[in-house]
Amino acid sequence: MTTSTFSERGAAAVGSAAAAAVGDGARHLIEKRAAAVDAYPAMDAMRDRVREIRLHTLAHLDAYLADFADSVEAAGGHVFFAADADEANAYILGVAGEAGAELVVKSKSMVTEEIELNGALEAGGLTIVETDLGEFIVQLSGDRPSHIVAPVLHWTKEQVGHLFADQLGVPYADEPTELNQIARTHLRRIFLRADMGISGVNFAAASTGTIAIVTNEGNGRLTTTAPRVHVAVMGMERVVPTVEDLGVMLEVLGRSATGQSLTTYTNLITGPRRPDDDDGPDEFHVVIVDNGRTAVLGDEVSEVLACIRCGACLNICPVYRTVGGHAYGDVYPGPVGSVLSPILFGFEGREELPYACTLCGACLEVCPARIDLPSLLVNLRERVAQEGTAFSWLDRPLDAYEFAATHPTMWTASIDGASLAGRANRGGWFKRLPWRGKTWTSVRNLPAPAVTSFRRWWKKHHGA
Numbered sequence: 001m002t003t004s005t006f007s008e009r010g011a012a013a014v015g016s017a018a019a020a021a022v023g024d025g026a027r028h029l030i031e032k033r034a035a036a037v038d039a040y041p042a043m044d045a046m047r048d049r050v051r052e053i054r055l056h057t058l059a060h061l062d063a064y065l066a067d068f069a070d071s072v073e074a075a076g077g078h079v080f081f082a083a084d085a086d087e088a089n090a091y092i093l094g095v096a097g098e099a100g101a102e103l104v105v106k107s108k109s110m111v112t113e114e115i116e117l118n119g120a121l122e123a124g125g126l127t128i129v130e131t132d133l134g135e136f137i138v139q140l141s142g143d144r145p146s147h148i149v150a151p152v153l154h155w156t157k158e159q160v161g162h163l164f165a166d167q168l169g170v171p172y173a174d175e176p177t178e179l180n181q182i183a184r185t186h187l188r189r190i191f192l193r194a195d196m197g198i199s200g201v202n203f204a205a206a207s208t209g210t211i212a213i214v215t216n217e218g219n220g221r222l223t224t225t226a227p228r229v230h231v232a233v234m235g236m237e238r239v240v241p242t243v244e245d246l247g248v249m250l251e252v253l254g255r256s257a258t259g260q261s262l263t264t265y266t267n268l269i270t271g272p273r274r275p276d277d278d279d280g281p282d283e284f285h286v287v288i289v290d291n292g293r294t295a296v297l298g299d300e301v302s303e304v305l306a307c308i309r310c311g312a313c314l315n316i317c318p319v320y321r322t323v324g325g326h327a328y329g330d331v332y333p334g335p336v337g338s339v340l341s342p343i344l345f346g347f348e349g350r351e352e353l354p355y356a357c358t359l360c361g362a363c364l365e366v367c368p369a370r371i372d373l374p375s376l377l378v379n380l381r382e383r384v385a386q387e388g389t390a391f392s393w394l395d396r397p398l399d400a401y402e403f404a405a406t407h408p409t410m411w412t413a414s415i416d417g418a419s420l421a422g423r424a425n426r427g428g429w430f431k432r433l434p435w436r437g438k439t440w441t442s443v444r445n446l447p448a449p450a451v452t453s454f455r456r457w458w459k460k461h462h463g464a
C-alpha cells in the first residue's frame with residue numbers, strides 16, 4: 001500500500017495510456033462474458049448453485065478445512081495452516097531449504113502476491129521465476145499486476161515487444177503469437193532446471209484433497225509436475241465440499257472471467273507422484289493462508305469470501321475501467337478489492353476505497369456468486385463515516401446543511417440565495433467552482449440552481 005490516496009492515484013491515472021488499455025481490455029472481456037453467458041442457458045441456475053455452495057462452505061469452513069487437510073495427508077501430501085504472511089513465507093522457505101532448492105518456478109497466484117512471497121524467497125537466497133505470461137512480464141519489468149485475472153491488462157503488445165527485446169536480448173516483435181513463443185522458449189529451459197514449483201489454488205475439494213488449478217498457457221501443469229517439489233498456496237476460503245462442487249465452480253469461472261466455457265488447462269491434482277505414476281513431484285505441500293480471513297468470517301461483509309476471483313466485477317465496473325487497477329493501491333483492485341482490501345488489511349489509508357463506486361449495481365449483475373458488492377460497500381462506508389476521519393472536511397458543510405434543513409426560515413433564505421446564484425448565471429451552468437467544488441468542475445459542468453425556486457413558483461401559481 002502506497003502513501004497516496006485513491007483519489008490522487010485515480011486522478012493521475014485518468015486519461016493515461018495504461019488506464020485506456022485497461023478500459024479497452026476490460027470491455028473486451030465483458031463482451032466475451034456476455035456472449036458466453038448467452039450461449040449457456042444454465043448460467044443463472046449455476047450462479048445460484050455456486051452461491052449456495054460457497055455460502056454453505058463458509059458457514060462450515062472449519063470442518064471442511066479439517067476434512068481437506070485429512071484428505072491431502074491421506075493422499076501423501078503435507079498441509080500447513082499459516083496464520084499470516086510471515087508464517088506462510090517461512091514455511092515455504094523451510095520446504096525449499098529441506099529440499100535444497102535454488103531455482104523456483106511459479107504459476108499465477110493472487111494469494112502469493114498478497115503475502116509478498118517472491119520478495120521473501122529472494123531474501124532467502126532463492127531465484128524465483130514467474131511462468132504465467134502476464135506475471136512474467138510484471139516480473140521482468142518490475143511492474144505490478146493491475147487485474148486479478150489478466151495482470152498486464154494495462155500493457156500494449158508493443159510495450160511487451162520492447163521489454164522482451166531489452167531484457168531477453170531477442171529481436172523486437174509485436175505479434176502476440178511471436179511474443180508467446182519468445183516467452184515459451186525462455187521459460188521452457190527454466191522449467192527443466194527448476195527444483196521447486198509454486199502454484200496457487202483455484203479451488204480445493206475437501207472430500208478428496210484435490211486441488212484445481214486453471215491456466216490458459218499450460219504453465220500451471222509444468223510448474224506442478226516438472227520440479228521435485230510442489231507447494232500449492234491457497235487462501236483458506238478456496239475449499240468446497242466435493243469434486244462435484246468443484247465442477248460447478250469451473251462451469252462459471254471460465255465463462256465469467258474470459259468468456260471461455262472452460263479454461264484451456266484445468267489441472268486436478270491429488271497428492272504427490274505415486275509409485276506407478278510416470279511423472280509428478282516427490283513432495284506435495286499445501287499452505288492454507290488465513291492472513292485476516294478468520295476475522296472476516298465473523299464480519300457483516302463475510303459474503304465477500306465467496307468470491308471465486310473471476311474478475312468480472314472489475315471488467316464491468318465504470319470506475320475500474322477509468323482508473324485501472326493500480327489506483328486501488330493493493331493486490332485486489334476493482335469492486336471486490338474495495339471490499340476485500342480494507343477488511344483484510346485495515347482501513348487506514350484505504351478509507352476512500354468503499355467510495356470508489358457509483359453504486360450502479362453492475363458488479364452484482366455479473367458476479368457468478370451473486371455477491372452483493374454494492375451493499376457491502378455501503379456497509380463499509382458506514383464504518384468509515386462512523387470513524388469520522390476520512391471526510392472530516394465535509395463535517396462543517398453538512399452541519400450547515402442540517403441547520404438550514406431543520407429551520408424553515410433558514411431553508412427558504414438558502415433556497416432564495418441559491419436562486420440568486422442561478423439568476424446571476426442565467427440558469428445555465430457553473431464551469432469553474434472554488435475549493436472542493438473544483439473537483440467537480442475540473443471534469444464536468446454543474447447545473448446552476450433554478451432562477452425561480454419550486455416554492456416560489458408554487459406560491460405564485462397556487463397561492464399557498
Ligand code: SF4
Pocket residue numbers: 256306307308309310311312313314336363366367368369370371
Ligand atoms: S466478486 Fe464476484 S465478480 Fe468479482 S471477482 Fe469475485 S466472483 Fe468474480
